[in-house]
Amino acid sequence: MTSRKTFVAGFTVFSAAALTAGLCVNAASASPLAFAQMQAQAITQATQVVDSLGQSGGGIYLDNGKAIVNVIDATAQQKAEAAGFATKLVKHSFAALTNAKNSLDAVKNVPQTAWGIDTKNNQVVVKIYDAASKATVDKVTAAAAKLGDSARIEHRAGKLSTYIADGDSINNGQFTCSLGFNVTRGGEPMMLTAGHCTNEGGTWSGGDVSGAQVVESDCPGADSGLLTRPNGTGDGAINTGQEITSAGTPTVGEQIQKQGQTTGGGSGEVTSVDESVNFDVGVLNHEFGTTAHTDHGDSGGPAYDGSKGLGTLSGGDTVTSYFYPLTLELQSYGLELA
Known part of the structure; x- marks a missing residue:
């Protein structure tokens, strides 16, 4: 495999406030490398903020390269917004979603299923494929139901x-x-x-x-x-x-x-x-x-x-x-x- 090195000049490091206000790179016109730089900066800064929120943080997600900080109360919301980030008030902390996801990991021998954390929708997403057996469907559905609205089930075609x-x-x-x-x-x-x-x-x-x-x-x-x-x-x-x-x-x-x-x-x-x-x-x-x-x-x-x-x-x-x-x-x- 022959590799070519690519050099990019003229990157600007943007503040969290600039990222939040959308003053940095227009996603529609940005080069892939410039957009990647924008995303990396947003992730780093937002992660630092949400880590400081502890149990009041609901994780982060990106919306067209801009970081959104999930919060579960007004105090955390004020802190995140003071740092220059857009926020979304959610019900479940990231720690709670992690615990919910980990509880599903105890469900064994259920091929053709998957589950992971979707911070954008503040839920654990549980995927069940058509190829799963009825016993598997029943077992995973029952386990997901115990998690209430912290989990949602998606039925997927195929295998x-x-x-x-x-x-x-x-x-x-x-x-x-x-x-x-x-x-x-x-x-x-x-x-x-x-x-x-x-x-x-x-x-x-x-x-x-x-x-x-x-x-x-x-x-x-x-x-x-x-x-x-x-x-x-x-x-x-x-x-x-x-x-x-x-x-x-x-x-x-x-x-x-x-x-x-x-x-x-x-x-x-x-x-x-x-x-x-x-x-x-x-x-x-x-x-x-x-x-x-x-x-x-x-x-x-x-x-x-x-x-x-x-x-x-x-x-x-x-x-x-x-x-x-x-x-x-x-x-x-x-x-x-x-």
Whole structure:
């Protein structure tokens, strides 16, 4: 894979007040990199504010690049607005939503379902697919009902599937996936992809890389796979030339880009975070859901926002694509971005 470096000059760092007032970048005319810079700044500043609110904070989400701070009382609302942010008065704190989501994690053996936190709607969103058995539907519906209005159920057509199929990206002779991020461990160059890909074993190749061996493979639970990179010249950049210099936590409403060997490039929006997705291969934890379109063979491919890497693709359906967070992969394996 040949990578080109992209340099962008003239960025302006905007204050929270300017972001809130919409004085920074017009989303319709902003370049992808400028918009990514705006989102990153909004997320950082809003997160600091909501963290200071403690139990009165309901999390944050993005609306066309602008951060909205959820609050559960007037005191918190005044504090957030004094910091320059638009607010939304909600019923449930982020801590309460997290507890609700964690209670659902105790529901086991329910393939073809998923649940995660939707801060925009101040709920845990529970997805049940047509492919789920009646027993699974009944079990998950009953568990969600106990959470009252802190949860909502969405019935989805079709079937959840992890993406691994024929193609021409990285492959082991039987299965094809996509390279997520070039990384290093202890100075050694390696490649990060999906764990349900590396679970297949074998020797992997793609681009100018050959003879790559599986070093780590975790799936289900996580969905991370690490391959050696015995040769190859790829650096820490997407094949479009966009450099990846950091890893970040996804935020509901965040506009993202993705790459995969089957569907190529594209964009989408983060719709949920900390999602537990019950694929047939088992439960994948801490996933984030997006509206990005992906398909078989895209597994392991990257989601990113400007120069910030977000995660590697696990799978999904025709509506939602799920990614495993890059921050967790780097921490788990002791990696650095190349």
